Amino acid sequence: MSTSTTSAPPGTQDQPPARAAPRRGKRAPARTGWRRALRRDWQLYSLAILPLLFFLVFRYLPMIGNVIAFRRFEPGGSIFGEDWVGLRYVRMFLSDPTFWQVFRNTLWLGGLTLVFCFPIPIVLALLLNEVRRRSLKRFVQSVSYLPHFLSVVIVAGITMQMLASDGPVNHVLGLLGHDPVRFIQEPGWFRTVYVGSEIWQTAGWGTILYLAALTTIDEDLYEAARIDGANRWQQIWHVTLPGIRPTMITLLILNVGTFMAVGFEKVLLLYNALTYPTADVISTYVYRAGVESNSFSYAAAIGLFEAIIGLVLITSANQLSRRTVGTSLW
């Protein structure tokens, strides 16, 4: 409606067809449609040029750039590589023992993150929802969001300070008569340290969407449940949880989708040569092989493998949830 009034001057003879064409353009030939649209909205389209250039150069070009996984790349050469080598680099990483180690580590860290970092915000949101004093609720929320706003470098720094041999954790262990633990240097501790710091940083922020979903649940449902004799646990089970189920599933799909890309930056900051056996993940291995050792094609092959698994995971999680519970991202 708005478009036709602004574009066509009042009193123009061909107004009726002009109004019909943009709305239901099915009958009009596509080319005339485009010509009309360009003539009318060229200023709008011109605003999209720079952003489109951004997407083209910095998002889609790197996607195509992945062909160097199948081509020999030489530093300083073409960004698409020199000549085809087929699956050579894929075969190379599949027979590389380090690759399988980082693959296992990725599954471990991703799995542990999913198991702990997904449900904790739900529990926290349910607990917060029961707080009757609004000022108290707001205070707890403000505090628990805080770590989310800090740089991952700061979080890594704080984690290391807390776990240092003179840090508070070892201080408490000392009071209990325990010898200091070298958390940062021992491979056996890395997964605990990583997941722990991840929970500390993200748990509070993760409650936001659940709290929003909780406010949309109809109070009448609780009323009805109470009349039916449901106690508080039964109300949570039969009213609250089904009420936030769409949110839970959406976030679960998103979490599954980022499963393989476990916190690359944080691992890079927290690990060291001593903890490689448990800490080294696919993305950090890609970084070391590619950027540090200049094996760009080899690293790109691994990176592509990782991205494809991620895409398959998110698509299948989405499909699965659409089939089973009828909620999906798209």
Next chain:
Amino acid sequence: MVKPSRSYRVFQGVNGVILTIVVLVTLYPFVNILARSFSGERQIRAGEVTLLPKGFNLTTYEIVFQDSMFWRNYGNTVLYTVVATVIAMVLTTCYAYVLSKKHLKGRGVLVGIAVFTMFFTGGLIPNYILVTSLGLKNSVWAIALPNAISVFNLLVMKAFFENLPTDLEEAAQIDGLNTYGVLLRIVLPLSKAVVATMVLFYSVSFWNSWFSAFLYMDRTDLMPVTVYLRNLIQGATGGGNAGAGTEQLSQVGANIQAVTIVLTALPILCVYPFVQRYFVSGVMLGAVKG
């Protein structure tokens, strides 16, 4: 109102205890780092510092303040944040405005181009090669350009523009303003809230970022303060050869680390109480509309 049952009151008590623990666990590391930054070396090493500084002194602050590289890197962070945020805001606003025009032909394709990049990305290596071969290394462009549009922010802004009343825009257009005029003189003044929110989102994320600088900056004097901090952390813990001498050194490092953490987080902590609610509402909007 029905009187709460006994078991419910017990639950409320337990709930209060749990949430208090959550608050304490979240806050303690901040308080401890702050206390350490003002404490003496010996007291830190003995593990005496908990909530309050022990052996109060400002020596470490003086050491850090006298380090010209720290100030240079701090300045770099400010510069990179400002430049990157301005570029990001211009591009995001333009594209979001275009996407918000429901009548626009090809709008679905334009949305799809952006949204697809949320699920599939080129990956580290092709990006690295691209930025390197474009000659962006060692310049602010390596930080600003590859991250110029966050699709999430784009969708939030698009949703906001879609909810603006269209009458004003139409009236302005009849009065002779072209599209650019409408955007600058009508839409943006009406969108102060979302523009402020987006500036916050972008500037906080650029202030906190470290990895692009780490990848693309070869010289120490070009690093942002986050990379300065990262180098301190790695320097103090890298390798495992902690002899007596290095132990001493890493302790001094621990104190400097605490001070640097405090100074790097300070701007965020100062604006946090004021910006928190914008972030929260932005996330909700993005979740509902995105």
